[in-house]
Amino acid sequence: MSPLPTLPHPDGSGAAQQYQARHLLGLPADVLVDEVETLALSRFAGARWDVAPEGTEPLVPPARTAGAGEPGVLRTSRHTVLTGPYAATGAGLPPGTTLVFDVVCPRERGDVPYPGGGDRDGVGRAFPGGLPVREEERVVAFLVAAARRLGGSVRTDVGNPAAPGVVLTPDPGVAVDMTLYSDVWLDPNAALALVARLHPRTRLATEGKSYGGPPKGIAELPLYPGEKMDPALRRAIHAAADDVDIKALTTGAVLDGYGLLLDLGMDGLVAVEVGGEEALPLLLRGLPWTADGAVSYRVRWEPHDLVESQREQPSFEHQVARKRAAQVVAQVARTLYDAVGGEIADEADFLVDPEDL
Template sequence: MVSLLPPLPDVPAAAGPTPPPGRHLLVLPEGVAADEVEVLAVSRFPHARWERPPRVPSGRRASGAARGAAPGATAGVLRLGRLSTLTGPFALEPGQVARWGLPTGSRVAWVVDCPRERVEAPAYGGDRDGLRRAFGTAGPVREELRVVQWLVAAARRLGGALRTETGVVLEPEMDAALDLVVLTDRWAEPAVVLDAARRVVARARLDGPGADPGRPRATPAEAGAALAQREQAGAGVADPAERRRLHAEADAFDQHMRENPPPSEAFGVQVDLGVDGIVVVEVAVEHEVPSVLGGLDWARGEVVAYQVRWEAPDVEELESERPSLTHRVARGRAARAVRGIARELHGEVGGEIADMGGFLVDPADL
């Protein structure tokens, strides 16, 4: 059979005398187009661009082994950063899939070239993405770490895998990317967020400074800032009558602040799922605008983030690359609440929904 893609040359094994530095493989199933990979790259690397777009002849992709490329098929080069590129797509032969221990559904590969930057560091915490298993104690840092983390996120989003330079294959679970965030330029009152959550899970409740849905309470810092003005009133004023007048104004202002506290700039909603853990909605200003919002006019002003995340019953399981069946079952049930709440919030405030990898999600897919 003839593939419409050029075949992938064999990649030297990591155990060889001179393995290529920073040469990883992004491995994907059938049907993932090059522009899908480009969108994910631009979402994480704002200056990503094609240096040479791939050329794939039109027509139906042939199935089976890739024994030759269609005439005119060439791989493209997508620059991720100053020193990193992604070259592909290439067709994978069945022999390569078996030899490299790739998932059986692997059909396409992208070759990644990036600097080899490693630093010895003590192991701590979990290894959700399997990077410690792949690289040992000398893990990637700086640009290589940014590229590898993106490769894991892209493989998870597209149902693929990452074969690292070390020869280890990482196959991240698609369902593990559970948390979502609604990014918008609109604030919603705590009562609105609570109602949105209760449309999905009736036992949702307000949590934190905004626990009063009618009037969110000010934080101690906000209230203290107003009361502190009382101590400054009249400082440096020699006339006793003028000092008394300034103190009276400060007292009146303090009384007004006690009776009319300013709204909190952050609040939350909590949904107790019992044995399945807790879903938390955290609302606050996003001070660093995510790259995924680049080019959107409304994102140039104040961006509000409605984080919808799952707190698992067992944190260690949450950070495990291959969690237990019990954890996966609880995660599946919690996913329905996370996705439903994010969808309802998006209906209230608009904007965009992004997943844990920083990639946009269509509300219709939730």
């Protein structure tokens, strides 16, 4: 392949700075350019190469293929394009960065970050004057998620003299949760048996408390102070409500969802939430087995300290617990996949190869 072209120098003087934002996505040498297209298709329905880089095999037929030394142009929407890859020289990205995509999107900023709010990716630090909203928010969220997945970094607001860019290197360990999508429904007891083999402290989360009916005398009390409903009518309404409750409690219901809980002790909980799902990741929509939706098996970690989990630099103890919990989440997702098949997605709706778990 031809040497990568040089990244264009940022121009911070034009009026376009008022309306357009420029960010950089830096990636290591072992990343294939085709992976960037796949991730873009996972988040943007209309993503496509206007100009496909040399040596790539696009999933969506491109308008044309780039010539020698010419960068590709990946469009994610009418207003946003990723151009590249470029060489990393002069990009201001961390050592180890080899490929760079130059990202231009609408400049759309909202409120300043909330002081003390959760900011595990450092986005508030990168945009202290106003967080991205609408299109730019979607683009920045994608760039951060792609950098996390591919081991890269993001440099924000390149060429903007009023707001010097910040480099974000998302921690891959932050993304713990996974979701398995399948066309197979596991009975609660079958799912419990599978997961309990991995972790003996697993239980069904469908148990509830028996309903003892409404409090005694409630039919004689007014709904609010001064309420003047006829006492006979009030009693009749309560009696009708009781009939509905009794029918619901004595009539069999079709189970459309359930959960499992894995007690990890000092590391928190892992919850498995099972139910029907119609809002599928983009790459799964339109497949024969997802035409009517799918069954989702959401495997989520619930740490003891939610505030700590949203810090950009959490404590060492939290990181250790997170690593151990991530291993459990991956094992559960893989075990369920072996039983029901389907596809596994991470927190960003990027598909995961089960062999990598």
